[in-house]
Amino acid sequence: MVHLCAWIVAVALAQFIEPFWPGLLLIQGFAAGIISLLARLPVWWRWINLLFFPLIGFAQQLAIAPAWYLLALALLLLTQFGALRSRVPLYLSSQRAKAELTRLLPAQPGLQLLDVGSGLGGLLAHLAQARPDLKLSGIESAPLLWLLSRLRLGRRADIRFGDLWQTDLSSYDVVYAFLSPEPMARLWDKTRREMKPGSLFISNSFAVPGVPPDAEVELDDLHRGRLLIWRLS
């Protein structure tokens, strides 16, 4: 919708100033940026809308072979396709988040931890090194990420390909999630239904609407994240 409005603005302006082709893309991008600002879209959407069409024009000037675009699209689909449905894209826990999580995990040998949406397996790789006594698992729905993380972790973690919503949480002492605001209410319901009393649900940065955590750890990382911790009753 933003770009449709911006396109109308660009076409209307073109009647008066007769801009050259890349110039039209710049006007389109600028209009989309202003509309995003006026519509109070989140900051990253303002930047995406501002830069999207100008970057298309710029990429065209570079005369990149079409096969590279196809390869980029294939990689994007293999790693991010699920995000269209789940609204959870790939981004990685920071070093600070990994260190703080390691610090606050109970010193109980054999503790079972599941990373729901384990991505490239970075968090599990860190824990496997720092706490070899843990039983580590991950569940990941993006095929390429699952494959890469399996190769990376080998036998150090049990990483399954599948959907977190089809995964039974009852055997885990700790469930770690770094997802997005979208699934948090549903995930909270699932943890309450399935996790045993005394177990921990830890969310990196994303709150459960209307349910304050039992503890909170500021991360002071790039995302200004925090670990939100709930003890199940």
Ligand SMILES: C[S@@+](CC[C@H](N)C(=O)[O-])C[C@H]1O[C@@H](n2cnc3c(N)ncnc32)[C@H](O)[C@@H]1O
């Ligand atoms: C933000 S990344 C977090 C990666 C990793 N846990 C970390 O902290 O570095 C979220 C991951 O969840 C995965 N994901 C999203 N919805 C999922 C679902 N329903 N089942 C399994 N994985 C899912 C995405 O593919 C993505 O890799």
